[in-house]
Structures are given as structure tokens and as C-alpha cells.
Amino acid sequence: xxxxxxxxxxxxxxxxxxxxxxxxxxxxxxxxxxxxxxxxxxxxxxxxxxxxxxxxxxxxxxxxxxxxxxxxxxxxxxxxxxxxxxxxxxxxxxxxxxxxxxxxxxxxxxxxxxxxxxxxxxxxxxxxxxxxxxxxxxxxxxxxxxxxxxxxxxxxxxxxxxxxxxxxxxxxxxxxxxxxxxxxxxxxxxxxxxxxxxxxxxxxxxxxxxxxxxxxxxxxxxxxxxxxxxxxxxxxxx
Numbered sequence: 001x002x003x004x005x006x007x008x009x010x011x012x013x014x015x016x017x018x019x020x021x022x023x024x025x026x027x028x029x030x031x032x033x034x035x036x037x038x039x040x041x042x043x044x045x046x047x048x049x050x051x052x053x054x055x056x057x058x059x060x061x062x063x064x065x066x067x068x069x070x071x072x073x074x075x076x077x078x079x080x081x082x083x084x085x086x087x088x089x090x091x092x093x094x095x096x097x098x099x100x101x102x103x104x105x106x107x108x109x110x111x112x113x114x115x116x117x118x119x120x121x122x123x124x125x126x127x128x129x130x131x132x133x134x135x136x137x138x139x140x141x142x143x144x145x146x147x148x149x150x151x152x153x154x155x156x157x158x159x160x161x162x163x164x165x166x167x168x169x170x171x172x173x174x175x176x177x178x179x180x181x182x183x184x185x186x187x188x189x190x191x192x193x194x195x196x197x198x199x200x201x202x203x204x205x206x207x208x209x210x211x212x213x214x215x216x217x218x219x220x221x222x223x224x225x226x227x228x229x230x231x232x233x234x235x236x237x238x
Contacts, residue, residue, distance in 0.1 A: 001102065001153055002032045004074045005142050006067065007109040008049045010037050012139045022147055025156040033146065036074070041066040050112050059113030067119050071106055078103040081125040082145065084138030085110045088127030091145060093169055095128070099145070100152035107145060109138035171224040173217060175208035 005013065013035045017023065025031040039047040043065075050060040071081060080102045089095075099105060108115070108125065119125070130141045151157050178189045192204045214221040 001030070001100075001105070001150075003034070003105045003107065003146055003149075005033070005035045005107045005109065005146075006038050006070050006074075007035065007137075007139055007142070008038045008111065009109075009137065009139055010035050013143065016143045016147070021156060022150050025150050025153065028155065030153055030155050031150050036070065038066050038070060041070040041073070053113060057113075061113050062111055062115045062119075064116035064118040064122075067108060067115065068122055071108070071123060074106055076104060079106050080104065081106045081108070081123050083108040083110055083115065083119070083125040083127050084129070084141040084145070085114070085127050086129050086132070086134050088129040090132075091128050091130050091141070091148070093148075096145070096148040097152055097169075099149045105149070107142045109142050111137040170209075171220060171227060172209040173213045173220065175205040175212065 007013070017026065017033055017035075022031070022033075026033060038049045042048060042063075048063065049066050050062050053059065053061045075081065080099065082099075082105060084107065108119070120127075128141065128145065130144050135141065178193060182189050182194070190204070192200055195201065210221070210224075213224065
């Protein structure tokens with residue numbers, strides 16, 4: 001996968017992509033990430049990427065021309081164009097899985113008061129938000145998207161089985177996890193996890209996931225029950 005990120009704050013990305021799983025993905029050649037300075041597509045002597053908005057009002061707006069020229073130069077037939085904005089649809093594990101199947105992502109980092117509407121009208125990008133709150137810019141959401149997508153690419157994480165058990169992948173939150181030592185401050189690991197009975201362990205983990213989801217995310221729990229019921233109904237008809 002190739003990922004191009006368009007931003008006016010390139011230095012913000014120097015740390016996150018040089019650590020942990022994303023770093024290994026880049027070094028192994030599974031993911032190519034290029035952070036592009038939007039100012040390279042400006043034509044005025046001050047390299048302005050934003051300007052005052054028509055109609056008045058506080059806050060600057062990102063200019064259309066540099067963004068359009070940059071995307072046109074970078075995109076190809078397989079490109080998926082993304083724009084990070086608090087007005088976009090909320091990012092999810094399902095969205096990460098969908099994007100991980102793409103060959104090329106172009107992520108535009110929104111900033112200031114927003115982006116000139118003509119960028120939306122021209123490209124119709126996939127507008128993505130990471131939550132119902134406003135940040136100083138779209139750089140942090142871009143990092144979140146890259147991290148979530150990169151780890152789903154085969155070969156990036158050593159064990160794909162671990163990825164398949166992540167929270168949200170099955171529609172449920174993950175179950176409790178334990179590691180050595182067996183006793184910590186008097187707290188013991190559940191006996192079932194030491195039994196070696198893999199069928200019973202799987203059953204316990206599912207029960208714990210269901211319970212945790214029901215308590216912490218009743219919305220997800222309701223969706224899971226609905227989808228489970230539909231699958232059983234479809235299976236019964238078969």
C-alpha cells in the first residue's frame with residue numbers, strides 16, 4: 001500500500017511513523033508513506049495555503065488550488081481520496097478494514113476553519129472524523145487512520161489471529177487478557193485460562209466479551225444481537 005498525506009505541518013509526523021508497527025511496516029516495504037508539504041503546490045512568494053473566507057467571519061479557510069493540484073499530481077486510477085474533517089462520518093474498525101484493501105490512499109489533513117468547498121465538489125473525497133470533537137487540525141486524525149489501516153495489511157502484524165480478535169472486529173469488545181505472573185497483588189488469573197481446555201476457554205472469552213460489551217457499549221451489544229439473529233434466521237431458511 002502507498003499512502004500520501006497532504007499537510008502544511010510535515011514535522012508533526014516525524015515521530016508516530018518512526019516507531020512500533022508502522023515503522024516495521026515501512027521498513028519491510030509493506031507500506032510506503034509519504035508526507036507531502038502542501039506548500040510545494042503554491043505559486044505565491046509566501047506559499048500561502050489558506051486565506052480569509054468570502055462573506056466574512058473569523059477563521060481562515062484552506063485554499064482550493066494547492067489541494068486540487070496536489071491531489072491531481074499524486075492520484076491514479078486506484079487512489080482513494082480521504083479528507084479529515086469533524087463533519088465526516090465517524091471512523092470505525094469496519095472503515096479501517098475497507099481502506100486496508102486499497103492500493104493507494106491520499107489523505108488531506110483539514111485545518112483552520114475548514115477547506116474550500118470546491119475541493120469537496122471537485123473530488124468528492126471520503127470525509128472522515130475520529131469523533132465528535134474538534135482538534136487544531138487533521139494531522140492527528142490522519143495518524144490514527146494510518147495506524148489503524150496499516151496494522152490490517154497482511155504481514156504487518158506477526159499474528160493475524162491476534163488482529164482478528166481485536167475489539168469491534170466481531171462486533172463485540174475484546175475479552176479480558178492476562179499474562180505472567182499468575183498472581184499480582186493477590187489477584188489471580190481465572191482458572192479456566194490455565195486449564196488447557198481450548199473449547200472452554202473460547203466459550204469463556206465469548207461470554208466475557210458479551211458481558212463487557214453489554215455493560216460498556218449497549219449500542220454495540222444490541223447491534224450484535226440483531227446481526228446474530230439475522231444470521232440464525234438465514235441459516236434456518238437454508
